[in-house]
Amino acid sequence: MSRESILAAIKNNQPDHQALPDLHTFRRPNTGDPAAFKKVVETLGGQVFEIGSYTEIQPLIAEHYTDLNKVVAIQDSYLPGAATQWETGDGRQLEDVDLAIIPGQFGVAENGAIWITENEVKVRVLPFITQHLAVVVAAKDILATMHDAYEERIVRPESGFGVFIAGPSKTADIEQSLVLGAHGAKSLTVFLYTPKP
Amino acid sequence: MEHQHKEHALLAEDFNANEPRVNWHDETLWWIRQKRDKIAWSIPEWEELRETASRIKHNVLGNLHDYLLEFERKAQENGAIVHWAANADEHNKIVLQLLQEQGVKRMVKSKSMLTEECHLNPYLAEHGIEVVDTDLGERIVQLAKEPPSHIVLPCIHKKKEEIGELFHEHLGTPAGNADPKFLTAAARQHLRKEFIQSRVAITGVNFAVAETGEMVVCTNEGNADMGAHLADVHIACMGIEKIIPQRKHLGVFLRLLARSATGQPITTYSSHFRSPKAGQQLHIVLVDNGRSRQLGREDFRNSLKCIRCGACMNTCPVYRRSGGHSYHNAIAGPIGAILAPNLDMKEYADLPFASTLCGSCSNVCPVKIDIHQQLYKWRQVITQEGHAKKTKAAGMHAMNIVLSKPGLYKTAGGVGRWVMRTFPAVVNNGMNPWFKQREMPAPPKQSFADWYKKNRPE
Amino acid sequence: MKVGLFIPCYIDQFYPQVGIATLSLLEKLGCDVVYPQGQTCCGQPMANSGFEHLTHGCNELFVNHFENFDYIVAPSGSCVLHIKDHLHVDGKEQAATHIRQRIYELAEFLTDVLKVDNLKAKFPHKVGIHQACHGQRGLGLAQMSELVAAPFSKPQQLLNMVEGLELIELKRSDECCGFGGTFCVFEEAVSVKMGKDRIADHVNNGAEYITGNDVSCLMHLEGILRRQNSNVKVLHIAEILNSI
Structure with missing residues (x-):
C-alpha cells in the first residue's frame, strides 16, 4: 500500500512543528463598502444595478438583454413567469438556459467576488452553464475582505458545493487579449439590493 | 549532463534566433509582472500577507502527516473516495482504472500541472483514451501537440495567427481569422459539446482543506466547473503539498494567488468542492511523486510551499527571453528549476544554472520561497553528485588553483589578463562565447596591484 | 578607522x-x-x-x-x-x-x-544607474521594485550629490543585465539578449553614461556597447564620485 509508505516517509522527513500565524490583523469587520464592491465588479466586466425592490429586476432585464428564450429565476419574486421544472435532471437540461437569476449570500468589496452555494442554486452547474448570469445580493451583505468572509460568514461549509464568482467567465489565453465568455457565463449582472424603507 | 534532448542553453539559443519574437514574449510577460505590481501596491498589507502565507505553509510542512490523515478522514466523511499514489506511474494507473471501470474513451480535463508532471495524457492515449483539455490555453497547445510553456498561461508563446491556423485545421474556423474574440467563441462552442458529452471529468486542485476535507479549484474560464458538475465521476488529482490547515487560511491564499499570477483581484471562479453531487462519484488522488523526498531536504523543502501562481516566471528575465519549452520540464521557470532536480537530478542538471541568481523570483513569490538561494544550493548538490560536465569541472579546478595561490595569480594575470580567458575556456566548445556578440575590455598597462605598489609604497 | x-x-x-x-x-x-x-x-x-x-x-x-x-x-x-x-x-x-x-x-x-552628505564631485552628463542585482536584492543597496515598500537608493543618494549630473529614468528600474558570472558564457544567447535590452532602456532614455556598483555587469554591458559601436560609456560609481 502506497498510503502507508507515503505517510511513513512524510512523518520521517517533515520539519519541526511551527505555530500557525494569527490572521486577525487582516480583518476589517463592518467596513464592507457597496460602492467599492460595485466598482470592482465593473472593472471585472460585470454590470451592477442598485435596486430598492425585486420588482425593478424585470424592467432592467427587458432593457438590457435581448433574445432571452429560457430564464431561470431562483425566486419567483425575481422574475415572475420564469422557467419551471428546470431542477430535474443531471444538469444537461440547463444547456439552453439563456439567463439565470440567482441569490448571492454576500459579496466581497476587495475583489468583487460573490459567495453562492448549492443550497441556493440547487443544480450546481446552473451558474456556469447559463449563457448569462445575474446575481441578487443585498448591499448590507458586502464585506470588506476575504478574511471577513471566511471568519464571519463561511467559517464552516454549509453545503456540498460553494463558489466565489467574480465577474463573467473570461480568458486571456490568446495573446493576453481579454475575452469575456470562455466556458461559463458570458456576462454577469449584479442586482445590489437595498430594501426601500 | 549528456542527454537525448538539448539543454536549456541550446534551447534558449534556438528561441533567440527570432529576436522580434523574443521581444514580444518578454514584453507580454513583463506586462503581466507590471499588473501584478500594480495590484500588490493596492494592498498595503501585501508583504505581511506574503509572510503569513509562507508561515501557514511552513506549519503545513511540519504537520503534513497529520493534515493528510485529517483531510482523508473528512473527505471520506463527505463521501469522496481517496486514493494514494507514490509516483506518476501509480497515479496514471489509478486514473486509468477509474476510467476503464466507467468504460469511457474520451473525457474532459481542466488545468492540472500535476497531470502534466505525471504525463497522464500520453499514458491514457496509449490505452485508447482521449483526454480533452478544456482550459483554452491548454487546448491550444494540445492541438499543437506541444506541452504548456507556462503554468498559468499555457500558450503564452503562441501568436494569435498560429492559433487561428490551428483552429482552422482542427475546429474548422475560417482560414486567416485570428481574432481572439472569434477564436474564443469557437473554442467555447467546441468545448461545450465536450462538456455535455463527457461522463468523467478530471480537475486539478489549488487548495485542499484538512479541516473540512474540501478542495478549492480556481479558474477564470469556468471549465473545471463545467466539467465536474456535469460528470458522473469527478476525479481530482493533487500533489500532497496542496493541503492547508483550515478554511480561514483560504482567505490568505485566495487574496494572493490571482494577484500574483495575473494581477487580477481573484479568479472568476473559486469553487469549493466538498461532497459529490447526488449520484456522483468523487475520487481524490493524492500524489507523492518525490514530494516526501523533497520534504526531507532541508535546503529545498520550502519549494513545496509553491501555489503555482507563475509570478516567478513572469518576472524572470531569463524565462522571458528563453521561453517555457527551453526548460524541458512540465513546470518551467525558476520554480521549475528548483523542483525538477528532485524528480531527476541528471536529467535536469542544467536547470539550476539557467539563472543569473538575480533574486527577483524570490521577491515576487507569494509564499516567499527562497528560489534563487535554492538555485545556488542545487548547483552545489548537482556538482557534488557528479552531474557537472567534465570540461567545466576541469576549468573550475584550474581556476581554483590560480585563485588560491597569489603568486600564480599574479603571473597568470600579468601574462595575459587571465581571468576572462579562463571563464570562457571552461565551456571548451572550440570558440569563446564571450566574443560572439561582445568585446573584451582592452587590457590595461598594469593591474591595480602593480599600480598600488608604485603609488603607495610602504 | x-x-x-x-x-x-x-x-x-x-x-x-x-x-x-x-x-x-x-x-x-x-x-x-x-x-x-x-x-x-x-x-x-x-x-x-x-x-x-x-x-x-x-x-x-x-x-x-x-x-x-x-x-x-x-x-x-x-x-x-x-x-x-x-x-x-x-x-x-x-x-x-x-x-x-x-x-x-x-x-x-x-x-x-561614513554618512557622507556632500561630495566635491562634478560630472555634467546624463547618467543611467544600472542597479546590479546582488548589490540591490542581496545587500539592499536600493529598494526592490517587486516589494510593496518605500523606495530608496544609496547609489542614487550619492549621485545626487554630484554637481551637474542628471539621472535618467528607466522603463525597468532594476532588471538584471544578464552577466550572472559564468552564466555570461554558458548561456551566451540569453545573457547577451538581456544585456542588449538593458542597454536599449538606457539609450532610449538618453543616457550618455551607464554607471553601477558592479564592474562585472558593466564589463558585460561595455562589451555589447563596443560591439554596437555605441557612444554610450560605462563608468563605475566610484569613478563618477571621484571626478572633479
Whole structure:
C-alpha cells in the first residue's frame, strides 16, 4: 500500500512543528463598502444595478438583454413567469438556459467576488452553464475582505458545493487579449439590493 | 549532463534566433509582472500577507502527516473516495482504472500541472483514451501537440495567427481569422459539446482543506466547473503539498494567488468542492511523486510551499527571453528549476544554472520561497553528485588553483589578463562565447596591484 | 578607522582605474586605507558555478588578508555579498565572522558608515544607474521594485550629490543585465539578449553614461556597447564620485 509508505516517509522527513500565524490583523469587520464592491465588479466586466425592490429586476432585464428564450429565476419574486421544472435532471437540461437569476449570500468589496452555494442554486452547474448570469445580493451583505468572509460568514461549509464568482467567465489565453465568455457565463449582472424603507 | 534532448542553453539559443519574437514574449510577460505590481501596491498589507502565507505553509510542512490523515478522514466523511499514489506511474494507473471501470474513451480535463508532471495524457492515449483539455490555453497547445510553456498561461508563446491556423485545421474556423474574440467563441462552442458529452471529468486542485476535507479549484474560464458538475465521476488529482490547515487560511491564499499570477483581484471562479453531487462519484488522488523526498531536504523543502501562481516566471528575465519549452520540464521557470532536480537530478542538471541568481523570483513569490538561494544550493548538490560536465569541472579546478595561490595569480594575470580567458575556456566548445556578440575590455598597462605598489609604497 | 581595500580579481586585472578611484575617494574622505598585497578573489565564480567546495583556498587567503581591519570595503556588490553569505574558514571562524559583519560595498560604506552628505564631485552628463542585482536584492543597496515598500537608493543618494549630473529614468528600474558570472558564457544567447535590452532602456532614455556598483555587469554591458559601436560609456560609481 502506497498510503502507508507515503505517510511513513512524510512523518520521517517533515520539519519541526511551527505555530500557525494569527490572521486577525487582516480583518476589517463592518467596513464592507457597496460602492467599492460595485466598482470592482465593473472593472471585472460585470454590470451592477442598485435596486430598492425585486420588482425593478424585470424592467432592467427587458432593457438590457435581448433574445432571452429560457430564464431561470431562483425566486419567483425575481422574475415572475420564469422557467419551471428546470431542477430535474443531471444538469444537461440547463444547456439552453439563456439567463439565470440567482441569490448571492454576500459579496466581497476587495475583489468583487460573490459567495453562492448549492443550497441556493440547487443544480450546481446552473451558474456556469447559463449563457448569462445575474446575481441578487443585498448591499448590507458586502464585506470588506476575504478574511471577513471566511471568519464571519463561511467559517464552516454549509453545503456540498460553494463558489466565489467574480465577474463573467473570461480568458486571456490568446495573446493576453481579454475575452469575456470562455466556458461559463458570458456576462454577469449584479442586482445590489437595498430594501426601500 | 549528456542527454537525448538539448539543454536549456541550446534551447534558449534556438528561441533567440527570432529576436522580434523574443521581444514580444518578454514584453507580454513583463506586462503581466507590471499588473501584478500594480495590484500588490493596492494592498498595503501585501508583504505581511506574503509572510503569513509562507508561515501557514511552513506549519503545513511540519504537520503534513497529520493534515493528510485529517483531510482523508473528512473527505471520506463527505463521501469522496481517496486514493494514494507514490509516483506518476501509480497515479496514471489509478486514473486509468477509474476510467476503464466507467468504460469511457474520451473525457474532459481542466488545468492540472500535476497531470502534466505525471504525463497522464500520453499514458491514457496509449490505452485508447482521449483526454480533452478544456482550459483554452491548454487546448491550444494540445492541438499543437506541444506541452504548456507556462503554468498559468499555457500558450503564452503562441501568436494569435498560429492559433487561428490551428483552429482552422482542427475546429474548422475560417482560414486567416485570428481574432481572439472569434477564436474564443469557437473554442467555447467546441468545448461545450465536450462538456455535455463527457461522463468523467478530471480537475486539478489549488487548495485542499484538512479541516473540512474540501478542495478549492480556481479558474477564470469556468471549465473545471463545467466539467465536474456535469460528470458522473469527478476525479481530482493533487500533489500532497496542496493541503492547508483550515478554511480561514483560504482567505490568505485566495487574496494572493490571482494577484500574483495575473494581477487580477481573484479568479472568476473559486469553487469549493466538498461532497459529490447526488449520484456522483468523487475520487481524490493524492500524489507523492518525490514530494516526501523533497520534504526531507532541508535546503529545498520550502519549494513545496509553491501555489503555482507563475509570478516567478513572469518576472524572470531569463524565462522571458528563453521561453517555457527551453526548460524541458512540465513546470518551467525558476520554480521549475528548483523542483525538477528532485524528480531527476541528471536529467535536469542544467536547470539550476539557467539563472543569473538575480533574486527577483524570490521577491515576487507569494509564499516567499527562497528560489534563487535554492538555485545556488542545487548547483552545489548537482556538482557534488557528479552531474557537472567534465570540461567545466576541469576549468573550475584550474581556476581554483590560480585563485588560491597569489603568486600564480599574479603571473597568470600579468601574462595575459587571465581571468576572462579562463571563464570562457571552461565551456571548451572550440570558440569563446564571450566574443560572439561582445568585446573584451582592452587590457590595461598594469593591474591595480602593480599600480598600488608604485603609488603607495610602504 | 582602518579600512582594508578589497579589489576583486577582474577589477584588478581589467579595470584598475576603478580600484584607483575607490582608493582615492576613500582617502579623500579621511579613511586610512590599506590594500593588502596578494589578495586574489572572493571565490564567487567557482561557487556560483556549483563548486563552492573548491573555495577553501580563496576563503583562507581572504581571511588572512583582511582579518585585522575595522572595515573591509570593495567596489563590487556581488563580491561583497558572496563574502557576507559564504565566507567560512575552519579554525578561523571568529575572524571570518568579523569580516562577514564588517565588509561593505563602497556606496553603502559611504552612506551608512561614513554618512557622507556632500561630495566635491562634478560630472555634467546624463547618467543611467544600472542597479546590479546582488548589490540591490542581496545587500539592499536600493529598494526592490517587486516589494510593496518605500523606495530608496544609496547609489542614487550619492549621485545626487554630484554637481551637474542628471539621472535618467528607466522603463525597468532594476532588471538584471544578464552577466550572472559564468552564466555570461554558458548561456551566451540569453545573457547577451538581456544585456542588449538593458542597454536599449538606457539609450532610449538618453543616457550618455551607464554607471553601477558592479564592474562585472558593466564589463558585460561595455562589451555589447563596443560591439554596437555605441557612444554610450560605462563608468563605475566610484569613478563618477571621484571626478572633479
